[in-house]
Amino acid sequence: MDKVKAYASEPGVVIFSKSTCCLSYTVTFLFQELGVNPSVHEIDRDPDYREIERALIRLGCSTAVPAVFIDGKLVGSTNEVMSRHLNGSLLPMLRPYQAQS
Numbered sequence: 001m002d003k004v005k006a007y008a009s010e011p012g013v014v015i016f017s018k019s020t021c022c023l024s025y026t027v028t029f030l031f032q033e034l035g036v037n038p039s040v041h042e043i044d045r046d047p048d049y050r051e052i053e054r055a056l057i058r059l060g061c062s063t064a065v066p067a068v069f070i071d072g073k074l075v076g077s078t079n080e081v082m083s084r085h086l087n088g089s090l091l092p093m094l095r096p097y098q099a100q101s
Helices: 002-008 022-033 050-058 078-087 090-097
Strands: 013-017 040-043 067-070 073-076
Touching: 002 013, 002 050, 013 022, 022 078, 067 090, 073 078, 078 090
Parallel strands: 013 040
Antiparallel strands: 013 067, 067 073
């Protein structure tokens, strides 16, 4: 779907989420704690949300939400993001997007 590809290709960190999903909230909070202000698209607030879910699955997301993209590349869902965070490979990907303190 063109809408998903357009959103996913935005620069920086993009998260597809649902407003009622606790895992989406957790992943978004993690990025914020790491100093990144992600662009969050709550798909359940979009009239095409069923199509967006299907498109995310077709793109390779294990679950529709949360789906995290960095620089237009799919990082994955909660499991992939947390695994990268725990093994130290997430932070280097985020350095260009961290707020300067």
